[in-house]
Each structure stands twice: as C-alpha cells, then as structure tokens.
Amino acid sequence: SGLITLDPGYKNTGATKSAITFLDGEKGILRYRGYSIEELAEKSTFLEVAYLLIYGNLPDTKTLEEFRTGITHHTLVHEDIKKILEGFPSNAHPMGVLSSLVTSLTAFYPESLDPNRSAGAVDMSIIRILAKLPTFAAWAYKNEVGQPVVYPDNSLDYCSNFLKMMFALPTEDYQIDPVVAKALDTLLILHADHEQNCSTSTVRIVGSSQASLYASLSAGINALWGPLHGGANQAVIEMLENIKADGGDTEKWMNKAKDKNDPFRLMGFGHRVYKNFDPRARIIKKAADDVLNKLGVVDPVLDIAKGLEEVALKDPYFVERNLYPNVDFYSGIIYRALGIPTEMFTVMFALGRLPGWIAQWKEMRENNEPIGRPRQVYVGEKERGYTNINKR
Numbered sequence: 089s090g091l092i093t094l095d096p097g098y099k100n101t102g103a104t105k106s107a108i109t110f111l112d113g114e115k116g117i118l119r120y121r122g123y124s125i126e127e128l129a130e131k132s133t134f135l136e137v138a139y140l141l142i143y144g145n146l147p148d149t150k151t152l153e154e155f156r157t158g159i160t161h162h163t164l165v166h167e168d169i170k171k172i173l174e175g176f177p178s179n180a181h182p183m184g185v186l187s188s189l190v191t192s193l194t195a196f197y198p199e200s201l202d203p204n205r206s207a208g209a210v211d212m213s214i215i216r217i218l219a220k221l222p223t224f225a226a227w228a229y230k231n232e233v234g235q236p237v238v239y240p241d242n243s244l245d246y247c248s249n250f251l252k253m254m255f256a257l258p259t260e261d262y263q264i265d266p267v268v269a270k271a272l273d274t275l276l277i278l279h280a281d282h283e284q285n286c287s288t289s290t291v292r293i294v295g296s297s298q299a300s301l302y303a304s305l306s307a308g309i310n311a312l313w314g315p316l317h318g319g320a321n322q323a324v325i326e327m328l329e330n331i332k333a334d335g336g337d338t339e340k341w342m343n344k345a346k347d348k349n350d351p352f353r354l355m356g357f358g359h360r361v362y363k364n365f366d367p368r369a370r371i372i373k374k375a376a377d378d379v380l381n382k383l384g385v386v387d388p389v390l391d392i393a394k395g396l397e398e399v400a401l402k403d404p405y406f407v408e409r410n411l412y413p414n415v416d417f418y419s420g421i422i423y424r425a426l427g428i429p430t431e432m433f434t435v436m437f438a439l440g441r442l443p444g445w446i447a448q449w450k451e452m453r454e455n456n457e458p459i460g461r462p463r464q465v466y467v468g469e470k471e472r473g474y475t476n477i478n479k480r
C-alpha cells in the first residue's frame with residue numbers, strides 16, 4: 089500500500105517510547121535512567137545498576153541488600169538442568185547452550201508463562217534469571233572444556249561467584265583476584281543497556297506477543313550472538329590475531345576493510361547511532377590499559393588495536409563515514425587479560441545486557457504495548473495460475 093513507509097533496518101523508525109536509556113549519538117552521551125555511564129562505571133556496581141535499570145531509581149542500602157540477597161539465594165539451578173547441559177556436545181558454542189538453558193526455565197517454572205501474573209511474581213522471575221544466568225554461563229564453559237561444574241558460592245559477590253564457577257577446579261584452591269572481579273563488574277555495567285538495539289528490540293517484540301520473560305530473553309541472547317552485534321567482541325580478537333599472524337600489517341587490513349568487493353569489515357568499528365565516538369569505548373580503552381598494567385599482562389594485540397585505531401581515525405574512508413571504535417573494540421582485550429576464552433566473550437556481553445533486556449521487557453508490558461508487527465512492501469509475482477507438475 090502507498091501508505092507504508094519503507095525503512096529497512098529501522099534506521100529512522102521509533103518503535104516505542106522509553107524512559108530507561110538516553111543516547112545521543114552526535115554528542116556521544118549515554119545515560120541509564122538519567123545517570124551518565126561515566127559516573128556509573130566509576131562509582132556504582134553491576135547489581136546496583138541492574139536495580140536502577142529495572143526499577144527506575146538507585147536503591148537505598150536496605151533495598152539493595154534485599155535485592156542482592158534475593159539474587160544470591162537463587163543462584164542454584166535445578167539438577168535436571170545439568171542433564172540438559174550434558175546432552176550438548178562439548179564443541180557446542182556457549183551462546184547456543186546459554187539460550188537453550190534460559191528457554192528450559194519455562195519448563196521448570198511453568199507459572200512464568202502466565203501473562204497475567206502479579207507484579208510480585210514477575211519480580212520473582214527477574215530475580216531468578218539474574219541469579220541463574222551466571223551459573224548457566226559458567227557451566228556452558230565447563231561443559232565445553234570437559235571439567236566438572238562448580239556450584240555457586242553464596243558467600244561471594246556476583247562477579248567473584250561467576251569467576252569461581254568458571255575457573256575453580258576440585259583439585260586446586262581458587263583465589264579470586266579483586267582486580268579481575270572489579271574489572272568484570274565495570275565491563276558488565278558498560279554493557280547493561282543500550283536502548284533499542286537488535287537484541288533488545290528482539291526481546292521487546294517477542295514479549296509483545298505476551299511470550300514469557302524467559303522465552304523473550306532467550307530470543308535476545310540469540311539475536312546478540314550475531315557478529316554484527318554482540319558477536320563483534322569475539323570477531324575483533326580473531327581479527328587482531330589474524331593481523332598479528334600476518335606480520336602486523338595494519339595498512340593491508342585497512343585496505344581490505346575499505347574495499348567494497350571484499351566483505352571484510354573492520355570489526356569493532358562503526359555504530360548505528362554513535363557518529364562521533366562511543367563513550368563506552370573511551371572508558372574501556374582506559375580500563376584496558378589499567379587492567380593489563382595491574383595484572384602485569386603484556387598483550388601484543390593491544391598495540392595492534394591501538395595502531396589500527398590511530399590509522400583509521402585519520403583515514404578519509406573512516407572519517408567520511410563517521411566510523412569510530414565501538415564498545416567491542418577493546419572489551420575483548422580485557423576479557424582475554426582476565427583469562428576469559430574468546431568463545432565466551434559474547435556470553436559475557438549477555439551477562440551484562442541482561443538487566444537492560446529485563447527492564448525493556450518490563451516497561452513494554454507495563455505500558456501495554458501492542459503486538460510488534462512491521463509491514464512490508466510486496467515485490468513478488470502478480471497472481472498466476474497453478475501449473476501441473478508435468479507441465480513445468
């Protein structure tokens with residue numbers, strides 16, 4: 089119909105009103121519920137930011153303690169979930185395992201399928217998923233490397249508990265490095281929400297059919313998996329490794345990225361909304377230096393990344409198209425310094441984005457938004473008669 093405006097990729101289409109995250113792509117501003125990402129990264133903690141995103145305001149001491157305790161008490165998962173996990177071949181990508189385990193929660197908590205549940209019951213689902221996602225993530229990794237799973241340790245904070253489930257072995261003492269736990273917490277804060285990106289829009293659109301929170305989040309995890317979205321952090325490290333193996337010839341790879349006949353893109357560069365800089369990339373670049381220094385890690389790939397950034401920021405191709413390093417350009421380098429393997433990078437992104445997805449899902453349902461259903465412009469065949477198979 090002539091009334092339909094075509095906007096592939098929804099570049100200019102607002103799908104919703106939202107009071108959660110403010111983003112100004114021209115000025116490079118990102119705020120969660122009014123608080124700047126710079127201030128939150130410096131002063132807050134991931135669970136506090138999660139509360140802020142989901143419930144709209146910073147919690148007082150008692151509220152935060154209740155929220156934290158609630159999460160701590162639900163970190164264990166049903167033993168039968170372990171059987172589902174064990175059914176996956178060890179070479180399964182942990183993102184596929186993660187989304188499957190999240191979907192499985194619909195079976196363990198069938199009451200979560202009821203779209204007319206009370207706000208209290210929804211809060212319970214929220215606590216459960218915040219508590220269990222780190223357990224799923226660490227267990228997906230353990231399954232991959234063929235080690236026994238480590239049960240959650242409720243005496244630890246959110247990130248330390250995750251690190252222990254990832255890295256502890258039954259045969260050795262495991263010491264948590266506070267520098268690692270703090271760096272992880274900051275990375276999760278930086279990824280916690282980013283308004284209507286691909287995975288968040290997926291969560292909202294799935295939830296708009298009144299599908300359950302767990303079903304909606306699982307869809308979001310799958311959307312995040314793609315290399316143009318959350319999968320970019322894995323792709324960046326793979327790219328930097330390739331450049332290193334190629335003798336560090338950044339010039340050659342820049343030319344590949346600019347060549348329109350070559351599908352290669354400079355991973356970790358460019359953003360749909362940020363056209364001057366990505367404020368998260370600034371914080372992460374500095375954090376990468378700090379963390380590597382504190383841990384005494386020397387990673388030649390960091391120098392390649394910095395060199396690439398320097399060349400790209402001067403190159404007319406990147407300048408004209410407003411292409412700057414995004415959040416994923418340096419995050420992988422930090423994850424690697426923390427000992428997190430490459431195939432787990434996008435899982436780390438999912439752990440960080442979880443509160444944002446939850447907040448957006450909750451907002452959409454509370455606002456009673458209509459079912460998401462884009463239109464199209466049909467360009468196929470006009471009406472034609474059916475030809476019998478022996479006449480084709």
Ligand code: CMC
Pocket residue numbers: 097282285315316317318320345346352353354355356357358359360361409411414415416
């Ligand atoms: N390398 C080379 N050229 C690029 C790149 C890149 N990374 N990004 C964009 N371009 C070019 C693109 O070819 C196009 O050129 P032309 O106008 O000549 O056709 C122009 O810049 C505009 O790009 P676009 O694809 O129309 O922009 P978009 O808004 O649709 O895509 C993007 C945004 C992030 C998908 C894209 O920049 C990209 O593919 N980047 C690499 C992947 C990446 O780092 N993704 C992580 C995004 S941030 C984390 C997250 O939220 O997921």
